[in-house]
Amino acid sequence: MSKEKNISPGSVPPERLLPLDAVAELKRLAKEIAYHDTAYYQQDAPAISDAEYDALRQRNAAIENIFPSLVRSDSPSKKVGASISENFSKITHAKPMLSLANAFSTKDVVNFLEKTRRFLQLPEDEIIDIMAEPKIDGLSVALRYENQRLVYGATRGDGSTGEDVTANVRTIAEIPRTLPADAPDVLEVRGEIYISKSNFLKLNEIQAKEGGKVFANPRNAAAGSIRQLDSSIAARRPLQFFGYAWGETSVPIENTVQNIRQKFIDWGFKLNEPSVLCSTVDELNVYYNKIISMRPNIPYDLDGTVYKINKISWQERLGQVSRSPRWAIAHKFAAERAETIVNDIVIQVGRMGTLTPVANLEPVNVGGVIVSRATLHNEDEIIRKDIRKGDRVIIQRAGDVIPQIVSVIFERRLKNSQSFVFPNNCPRCGSKALRKEGEVARRCTGGFICPAQGMERLKHLVSRDAFNIDGLGGRIIEKFWEEGLVRTPGDVFRLKNNAKTLLQSEGWGEKSVKKLLESIEEGRRIDLSSFIYALGIPQVGQATAKLLAYHYGSSERLLGSIYATKSTDGESIDALVQIDGIGTSIVEDLTAFFNEQHNQDAIKDLISEVKVSDSFVEVSHNSPIFGKVVVFTGSLEGMGRNEAKARAEVLGARVSSAISTKTDFVVAGKGAGIKLRKAKELGITILSEEDWVEYISQP
Ligand code: IVH
Numbered sequence: 001m002s003k004e005k006n007i008s009p010g011s012v013p014p015e016r017l018l019p020l021d022a023v024a025e026l027k028r029l030a031k032e033i034a035y036h037d038t039a040y041y042q043q044d045a046p047a048i049s050d051a052e053y054d055a056l057r058q059r060n061a062a063i064e065n066i067f068p069s070l071v072r073s074d075s076p077s078k079k080v081g082a083s084i085s086e087n088f089s090k091i092t093h094a095k096p097m098l099s100l101a102n103a104f105s106t107k108d109v110v111n112f113l114e115k116t117r118r119f120l121q122l123p124e125d126e127i128i129d130i131m132a133e134p135k136i137d138g139l140s141v142a143l144r145y146e147n148q149r150l151v152y153g154a155t156r157g158d159g160s161t162g163e164d165v166t167a168n169v170r171t172i173a174e175i176p177r178t179l180p181a182d183a184p185d186v187l188e189v190r191g192e193i194y195i196s197k198s199n200f201l202k203l204n205e206i207q208a209k210e211g212g213k214v215f216a217n218p219r220n221a222a223a224g225s226i227r228q229l230d231s232s233i234a235a236r237r238p239l240q241f242f243g244y245a246w247g248e249t250s251v252p253i254e255n256t257v258q259n260i261r262q263k264f265i266d267w268g269f270k271l272n273e274p275s276v277l278c279s280t281v282d283e284l285n286v287y288y289n290k291i292i293s294m295r296p297n298i299p300y301d302l303d304g305t306v307y308k309i310n311k312i313s314w315q316e317r318l319g320q321v322s323r324s325p326r327w328a329i330a331h332k333f334a335a336e337r338a339e340t341i342v343n344d345i346v347i348q349v350g351r352m353g354t355l356t357p358v359a360n361l362e363p364v365n366v367g368g369v370i371v372s373r374a375t376l377h378n379e380d381e382i383i384r385k386d387i388r389k390g391d392r393v394i395i396q397r398a399g400d401v402i403p404q405i406v407s408v409i410f411e412r413r414l415k416n417s418q419s420f421v422f423p424n425n426c427p428r429c430g431s432k433a434l435r436k437e438g439e440v441a442r443r444c445t446g447g448f449i450c451p452a453q454g455m456e457r458l459k460h461l462v463s464r465d466a467f468n469i470d471g472l473g474g475r476i477i478e479k480f481w482e483e484g485l486v487r488t489p490g491d492v493f494r495l496k497n498n499a500k501t502l503l504q505s506e507g508w509g510e511k512s513v514k515k516l517l518e519s520i521e522e523g524r525r526i527d528l529s530s531f532i533y534a535l536g537i538p539q540v541g542q543a544t545a546k547l548l549a550y551h552y553g554s555s556e557r558l559l560g561s562i563y564a565t566k567s568t569d570g571e572s573i574d575a576l577v578q579i580d581g582i583g584t585s586i587v588e589d590l591t592a593f594f595n596e597q598h599n600q601d602a603i604k605d606l607i608s609e610v611k612v613s614d615s616f617v618e619v620s621h622n623s624p625i626f627g628k629v630v631v632f633t634g635s636l637e638g639m640g641r642n643e644a645k646a647r648a649e650v651l652g653a654r655v656s657s658a659i660s661t662k663t664d665f666v667v668a669g670k671g672a673g674i675k676l677r678k679a680k681e682l683g684i685t686i687l688s689e690e691d692w693v694e695y696i697s698q699p
Pocket of ligand 1: 097098099100133134135136137138139140192243244272306324327328330
């Protein structure tokens with residue numbers, strides 16, 4: 001154990017690392033961070049301080065940022081934490097979690113101050129200090145610390161009872177797991193879990209690419225992420241935390257909000273800034289207007305400001321009315337609106353082929369931001385609001401992120417204006433754009449041949465969980481795409497024919513070209529489920545790909561069956577729908593994808609370049625490992641990690657990446673280290689690769 005503890009955080013600055021050193025360094029960091037994660041998540045006994053741990057993660061992130069193509073499949077940036085499998089249990093808040101009353105105008109703020117003075121019976125000349133803070137739009141949680149250790153995290157719920165989201169909360173780096181000794185023995189810090197505006201956009205891009213849920217705004221994304229049952233998913237979401245209030249405490253923290261904020265900072269919490277101590281309505285208004293002007297540059301969503309009586313003894317006297325304290329008020333932002341003209345309506349094609357109508361507007365200032373485009377969401381929205389080219393419209397910046405058209409000023413509509421006709425074909429590639437029943441979006445079926453989708457699909461094709469071609473990361477695909485070297489999946493495997501061109505490219509030498517071509521050769525062999533996943537079919541993530549692979553067993557059977565499908569009521573469709581876990585919506589996406597001739601051609605071409613190995617048959621319910629939890633560690637010689645995992649899953653096991661007391665078997669391959677040691681400590685059955693193969697081959 002002490003060996004890992006003493007590993008230095010790495011002395012060479014990330015920007016000075018050579019690619020090969022970066023590979024080694026990322027491997028070392030992955031191992032070390034995994035060790036500390038296990039210590040923290042499974043034993044609740046961190047071996048290093050939060051700051052040291054953060055430094056390791058920051059270094060890992062900095063190196064990955066410089067070398068995106070070297071990001072490991074087991075990178076700490078991808079997964080942290082232990083999985084939880086049960087639904088959330090409930091936690092009763094020691095003190096109810098209240099909400100805030102709203103002020104929508106200066107008059108409301110004046111009323112708040114007057115009422116406070118009256119209630120406290122303070123003379124006119126008595127100064128009432130008020131702490132003004134930004135009102136962040138996220139999800140409120142309570143963090144309970146006992147003896148300076150985080151014991152739980154709970155959502156607000158109905159105010160008296162919330163959900164136990166401890167496992168997810170523990171994956172948030174900004175939430176201290178331990179507090180300094182001067183923190184009270186019982187301390188409940190309350191605050192907001194949120195996702196920044198830029199991380200929200202990145203997250204949605206990833207979600208769209210992986211066929212996951214695309215969130216409407218950062219608040220929904222934060223709420224959805226903290227309520228994930230699998231904490232390894234929450235861990236991958238860019239959640240952050242601001243502390244701004246408290247619940248039960250064993251001793252009073254301090255006598256003013258200002259001092260308590262300072263304590264929170266001392267104890268390692270992040271606070272929303274700028275906060276200003278004010279004492280008049282004018283000062284509050286100056287603060288409010290300042291926040292409005294800063295709003296576009298504040299990295300997270302705000303929906304107002306919050307004013308809190310600074311003196312805690314006054315707060316206590318004021319108490320609460322219904323579900324809000326009398327000592328605080330939220331001064332909400334008005335929706336920012338403006339009038340402008342729709343110059344054009346254009347269709348954008350997203351990376352997953354979704355057609356989104358966008359209005360090009362006459363640029364207009366909306367609350368300090370120049371807006372020249374507004375989303376029209378989908379074709380129904382255009383019809384519902386009857387938005388046409390040339391219309392005068394009212395626009396609004398909603399939730400601080402995407403400007404929207406609120407309404408058309410019909411009186412000012414041009415005489416010759418015409419209704420907008422939504423195209424049935426993709427404006428980028430001409431393929432059919434289909435709208436499934438019950439869905440609002442129309443999607444291009446062009447797949448690989450659509451330039452809007454092609455490059456992203458190729459990035460997905462070569463990614464770790466797909467063809468896993470080392471050294472062919474996002475930037476290289478972009479470069480090769482622009483140079484016309486790769487345009488279809490098959491092109492990737494024909495790059496060897498372009499070795500000369502590659503050698504002449506900037507940044508490429510004999511060694512690097514050789515290495516790249518070698519990894520492409522290695523990548524030619526792929527298992528069926530990774531192959532299906534690699535195709536990047538909407539809604540077909542790894543799990544669905546696995547189901548299809550188990551069901552069909554071979555690429556021939558899969559493609560033969562799907563190509564035979566010509567309409568949504570064919571026999572093969574019925575067969576598909578009968579696969580447990582595959583609903584009609586996925587079937588429609590599958591058939592739309594495979595029915596496009598371009599996609600059929602691209603797949604046929606790809607198949608001629610690669611070797612897709614058959615999958616194993618149905619999940620067995622009477623295998624010796626049915627229902628067991630298995631962890632693979634070290635490198636397996638007989639089969640790739642993905643295949644080993646798939647095989648175990650077919651036999652009904654659950655494959656986990658972290659060792660815990662719930663682990664039944666650890667299969668230790670070559671070079672197994674920390675996990676193997678941990679397994680020994682916990683007395684878990686350890687199998688060699690050979691033992692494992694023998695064990696699962698039992699009749
Ligand atoms: S103080 C008694 N301060 O806004 C309630 N709340 O609309 C103590 N919020 O439930 C809350 N920023 O989730 C406080 N600086 C801030 C806040 C803030 C956002 C949230 C909080 C609250 C909601 C009310």
